[in-house]
Structure formats: C-alpha cells, structure tokens
Amino acid sequence: MNFKDEYKKSAESISPDREAIDRMKAAVMAKIAEEQGEFPEISESARSAEEHPEPTSHKKPLPFKRIAVIGGAVAACAVVTVSAMTLLPNLNTSDMVAASSVAATNGSAMDIAGGAAGETENDLIFEDSVAEAADDAVPDCGSGAAESTQIYEPIYSTTFPTYPADAEEDASDTLPIGDLGGYDGAAPGYAVPTEEVEPETYEEYDETTNRGNPVTGADPADIPQYPDNGSSASETVPDDPLDKANGIDSDIEQDAAEETGEIPLATEEPDEPDLNPSTGAPDNSIPEETLEIWCSDEADFCEETIECEEEDEEYEPRLLLSNKGWLTYDGVWYDLDSSVKTAMFPLSPVTITNTLDGKGYYLYVDGRVIKVFDEQKNFIGLYRKRV
Amino acid sequence: MDTLSLCAAESFEQVMEFYMPMVYRIAFTRLANRSDAEDVTQDVFLRYFRAGLTYQSEEHRKAWLIRCAVNCANTSAGSAWNRHRASGDILDNLSDPDQPGNEPGYSDCEENFEKAERRSAVMNAVMRLPDKYRTVIHLFYYEDMSIAQISGATGLGESTVKSQLSRARKLLKPLLRDYAECTGEVDF
Numbered sequence: 001m002n003f004k005d006e007y008k009k010s011a012e013s014i015s016p017d018r019e020a021i022d023r024m025k026a027a028v029m030a031k032i033a034e035e036q037g038e039f040p041e042i043s044e045s046a047r048s049a050e051e052h053p054e055p056t057s058h059k060k061p062l063p064f065k066r067i068a069v070i071g072g073a074v075a076a077c078a079v080v081t082v083s084a085m086t087l088l089p090n091l092n093t094s095d096m097v098a099a100s101s102v103a104a105t106n107g108s109a110m111d112i113a114g115g116a117a118g119e120t121e122n123d124l125i126f127e128d129s130v131a132e133a134a135d136d137a138v139p140d141c142g143s144g145a146a147e148s149t150q151i152y153e154p155i156y157s158t159t160f161p162t163y164p165a166d167a168e169e170d171a172s173d174t175l176p177i178g179d180l181g182g183y184d185g186a187a188p189g190y191a192v193p194t195e196e197v198e199p200e201t202y203e204e205y206d207e208t209t210n211r212g213n214p215v216t217g218a219d220p221a222d223i224p225q226y227p228d229n230g231s232s233a234s235e236t237v238p239d240d241p242l243d244k245a246n247g248i249d250s251d252i253e254q255d256a257a258e259e260t261g262e263i264p265l266a267t268e269e270p271d272e273p274d275l276n277p278s279t280g281a282p283d284n285s286i287p288e289e290t291l292e293i294w295c296s297d298e299a300d301f302c303e304e305t306i307e308c309e310e311e312d313e314e315y316e317p318r319l320l321l322s323n324k325g326w327l328t329y330d331g332v333w334y335d336l337d338s339s340v341k342t343a344m345f346p347l348s349p350v351t352i353t354n355t356l357d358g359k360g361y362y363l364y365v366d367g368r369v370i371k372v373f374d375e376q377k378n379f380i381g382l383y384r385k386r387v
Numbered sequence: 388m389d390t391l392s393l394c395a396a397e398s399f400e401q402v403m404e405f406y407m408p409m410v411y412r413i414a415f416t417r418l419a420n421r422s423d424a425e426d427v428t429q430d431v432f433l434r435y436f437r438a439g440l441t442y443q444s445e446e447h448r449k450a451w452l453i454r455c456a457v458n459c460a461n462t463s464a465g466s467a468w469n470r471h472r473a474s475g476d477i478l479d480n481l482s483d484p485d486q487p488g489n490e491p492g493y494s495d496c497e498e499n500f501e502k503a504e505r506r507s508a509v510m511n512a513v514m515r516l517p518d519k520y521r522t523v524i525h526l527f528y529y530e531d532m533s534i535a536q537i538s539g540a541t542g543l544g545e546s547t548v549k550s551q552l553s554r555a556r557k558l559l560k561p562l563l564r565d566y567a568e569c570t571g572e573v574d575f
Contacts, residue, residue, distance in 0.1 A: 002574050003509070003528065003559070003563075003573050003574060003575045004528045004575075006509045007509050007510070007513065007524075007528045007529060008528070008529055009509075010508075010509040010510040011412060011416075011510065011525070011529045013510065014411075014412055014415050014416075014510065015408045015411065015412060016407070016408055016411045016425075016428075020411075020421075020425065021404070021407050021408070023425070024403075024407060024411075024425055024428050024429050024432075025400070025403050025404070025407070027425075027429050028403065028429050028432045028433055028436070031429070031433055032433065032436055339443055340441050340443055341443060341444065342441075342442060342443075342444075342445075342448075343441045343442075344398065344399055344402070344439070344441075345398055345399075346439070366439075369441075371441070382441060
C-alpha cells in the first residue's frame with residue numbers, strides 16, 4: 001500500500017463540491033462588496049457613477065487646516081492684545097505709584113518740617129536718590145540730577161497747597177513715629193506714603209498742570225490705553241466674556257485708574273452698549289470693524305476654495321506610454337519591471353488615453369508603481385518610478 | 388506594443404475558482420470541520436483581495452495562498468471555540484452527508500461504518516494525528532511540497548518539518564494497521 005496515493009484519493013473526499021465553492025465565492029464577493037460598496041463586476045457602472053456624481057452625494061470636506069491656521073492666528077492676536085492691554089496699565093501704574101509716592105512723601109516731609117529745618121541731610125540724600133532714580137528710569141534725559149530734580153519742583157508746588165494746614169496731625173495719625181523703627185521723626189511722612197494723599201495729589205496734578213509723567217516724561221494723553229474720553233482696555237476687547245466673568249482685568253484697570261485719577265471718566269460712560277455690535281453700537285466701534293474685516297476675509301477665502309475646485313476638476317494627467325520600456329504619467333518617469341509577468345486587474349483603475357498612439361489603457365497607480373492594462377484588461381506590464 | 392504575459396488565473400474569480408479547493412483542503416486538514424474550513428477559505432481570499440499583491444509567477448501566488456491558509460487555519464484553531472470543542476466532532480465532520488451511506492434511514496450502522504472506513508480509513512488516521520502533524524502530512528503527501536517549501540509555508544524550520552513528518556509516520560503506522568492487513572504493508 002502506497003500511503004501517498006491512498007491519501008490523495010481519500011483527500012479528494014474532503015474537497016469542496018461545486019455548491020460549496022459557489023457558496024464561498026458568493027460570500028467572499030459579498031464581503032468585498034460590503035467593504036467596497038460595490039461588486040467588482042459592476043466596476044464599469046461604478047466608474048461611470050464616479051464620473052458623474054450626484055450633487056448631494058459627495059460633500060467637499062471642510063478645509064480644517066486653513067480654519068485651524070486662521071483661528072490660531074486670530075486667537076494668538078487676541079491673546080497678545082489682551083495681555084498687552086493688561087500689562088501696559090500695570091506698568092504705567094507702577095510708574096505713577098512711584099511718582100505719587102515720591103511727591104506725596106516729599107510734600108509731607110516738607111510740610112511737616114515746616115521749612116524750619118530747611119534742607120537737612122535727609123533731604124539732600126532723598127534728592128540725590130530721586131535724581132538717580134530718574135536717571136535710571138529716563139536715561140534719555142541726559143541732563144543729570146539737577147534737571148531731574150527741577151522736574152519735581154512744580155509737583156511740590158502743586159501738592160503743597162492741596163495739603164491741609166494741619167498735615168502734621170494727619171501725618172502723625174496715619175504714620176505713628178514709633179513704627180518707623182529708628183527713624184528720627186524729622187520727616188515722618190517721607191518714609192511711608194498714605195493712601196489718602198495719592199488720589200488728591202494726582203487729580204490736582206492732571207487737571208491743573210497737565211504735565212507729563214514725572215518719571216518717564218511722557219504725556220498721559222499720548223498713551224493709547226488711557227484716552228481722555230474714558231475708553232479703557234476693556235473697550236478695545238469688548239467681547240471677551242472672561243474679563244467680565246472673573247473681573248480680574250477690570251479690577252486691575254480700576255486700580256490703575258484710581259491711581260491715575262481717571263476712574264470717574266471711565267465709570268461715567270459705561271461700555272456695555274458697545275459690547276454687541278448689532279444693538280446700535282457707534283459706527284466707529286472696534287467690534288464692527290473687526291467683524292467686517294473677518295467677513296470680507298471669509299468671502300475671499302470661499303472664492304479661493306471655489307477656484308481651487310474648478311482647477312482640480314479641469315486637471316487631467318497625461319500618459320506617454322512607449323514601447324521601449326518606459327512611460328511618463330503626470331510628468332513622472334516610470335521604467336518597466338520585466339520581472340513581473342502577471343497582475344490582477346484592479347477594481348478601480350484609471351482610464352486614460354495614451355498620447356502617443358491614442359489608445360485607451362487602464363492604469364492602477366499604487367505609490368511608486370503603476371500597473372498598465374490594455375483595453376481588453378490584459379496586463380501590459382508593471383512600471384516602477386524612476387529613481 | 389507587446390503583451391508581456393497573460394496568466395490563466397488573471398481575474399480574482401479565476402483565482403478563487405482555481406485555488407479555492409486547495410485552500411479549503413488545507414484548512415479542513417488543520418481544523419477537521421467543514422464550516423470552519425469554509426470560513427477560513429473565505430478569509431484567505433479576502434486577504435488575498437485586500438493585499439492586491441503582484442506575483443511574479445503562479446508558484447509565487449500558490450505559495451502565498453498556502454502560507455495564508457496555514458496561518459489562518461492556525462489562528463482559527465487557536466480560538467476559544469475550537470479549543471474547547473469536543474474532539475468527537477472531528478469524526479462527525481469527516482463523514483460526507485452527500486454520500487449514500489449517510490442517508491437517513493440507512494439502518495445498518497455496522498455496514499455504514501465499514502463503508503465509511505473503507506472510503507476514508509487513511510483520512511481518518513490522518514485526522515487522528517495531532518494538529519501540528521496534519522498540515523505537514525497534507526502538504527507533503529497531497530500538495531507534493533518539498534521540506535523546504537513546507538518550511539517556508541508554515542514558518543517552521545526544515546529540521547522541525549522533518550521531525551514532524553517522522554513522528555507523524557510513526558503515529559500513522561499503528562492507526563493504519565488494520566487497513567494494512569488487507570492491502571499489505573503501508574509504504575510511506
């Protein structure tokens with residue numbers, strides 16, 4: 001007994017019959033149809049359907065990349081604007097606090113001293129220190145300590161009359177001498193300025209003299225975030241709900257305005273009507289302008305996408321198929337791989353006409369490889385992209 | 388323009404028609420269950436379709452299908468359902484329901500068993516082998532594959548294939564003793 005022959009005969013009994021083969025083939029084709037959405041046999045009709053798609057069947061996907069880029073740029077600009085509007089008042093406030101404290105303390109010291117002591121050693125040291133600070137803050141002045149101290153002279157003259165005559169008593173009330181810790185008490189208000197003094201000093205300073213920042217030398221009217229009509233940073237960025245929700249920025253601005261003496265103007269003209277451009281906001285309000293700019297940009301963007309679609313539909317790659325073992329498809333060179341003899345006809349080939357002989361061919365482009373079939377779906381050859 | 392070559396098995400349907408029995412037999416040899424073998428066969432040709440590979444020759448295509456069939460059958464055999472299934476199902480699936488001996492109403496069970504034994508004694512003996520030996524035996528004796536080809540198809544080493552073939556023959560000898568008494572000594 002030959003086991004090989006016997007086994008071959010017996011193995012024939014486990015071969016599938018015709019019905020089983022047809023059943024398996026139908027099942028395979030059905031699964032492929034589920035995956036592909038169509039049967040391979042009807043690829044021609046599917047191809048024609050692809051050539052004439054229904055208008056509602058295919059929707060062009062949204063250009064998420066462009067939207068993300070534009071949105072990111074807008075968000076970055078908004079963040080920079082908000083941070084600038086938040087930080088600049090703080091910087092300006094710190095300058096103003098230093099100036100006010102200097103003015104108030106110097107004024108109180110002079111007032112308390114009553115001119116009896118004249119220029120004591122402490123005053124001389126203070127003037128020198130103020131001059132050095134002014135030089136550090138405004139290096140462009142270039143006039144030295146003498147000019148810097150001259151800038152402060154009108155401040156003293158404006159602050160002195162506003163101070164009450166019994167300032168010595170007020171100063172002694174607000175600043176106990178015992179808390180100064182080793183200070184001799186000759187000028188108690190010089191060490192720590194009181195909060196009651198600062199707003200009065202700056203209101204008088206702004207309204208009467210209208211001079212520049214004593215430290216920086218800049219005119220307050222030139223600072224954009226503090227215009228005279230009372231508009232504030234919250235007005236330039238009106239539609240940020242977080243500012244209103246947490247109130248951080250508004251508090252900071254309010255503190256800054258208190259110290260600069262502009263909070264009454266800002267509070268007299270509330271900017272709530274400017275928040276919504278559709279509720280009768282002024283024509284020169286910033287939100288409407290930004291909205292118009294955004295709309296116009298969006299319109300241009302839509303027109304660009306439409307033009308791109310039209311260009312994509314009109315573009316057709318060209319095939320130059322030679323009989324010498326090379327072809328060019330869409331301007332790319334491919335060389336024949338003669339080692340490949342067979343290939344399965346693909347489901348969704350590209351129908352194209354050879355520019356050289358005018359015959360139709362089926363192409364299947366797979367990365368760096370192109371399979372070419374003739375009109376009878378016979379395999380012509382496999383071409384690889386030329387390196 | 389010259390056409391390079393046209394193979395008989397060009398389209399996907401022709402490939403299925405030509406190689407489906409081979410794939411089915413490999414799967415059935417490993418799984419010993421007709422429905423499972425059909426599922427594996429379908430899976431193999433789905434993978435073949437999805438791969439969309441270009442084959443340099445028919446031997447290349449056949450080797451790919453055999454290897455895929457072996458791997459899919461091993462995967463199916465390793466599933467929980469097949470691992471916990473009773474071994475008695477194997478013999479039930481070996482009997483062909485289309486054969487006249489299996490028709491309902493065939494009363495003489497002993498004669499039916501003898502007929503089935505005569506038809507498929509060798510196959511029954513092979514099916515009683517451990518799983519890992521059945522595929523090697525089938526590929527070696529039915530598909531006429533060499534040791535190296537079996538090694539490439541199954542992913543086993545050539546020495547492993549040789550040892551498995553040797554052990555399978557040793558196991559088959561006692562199983563085929565009764566059949567060999569009538570037909571002579573079994574020649575492997």
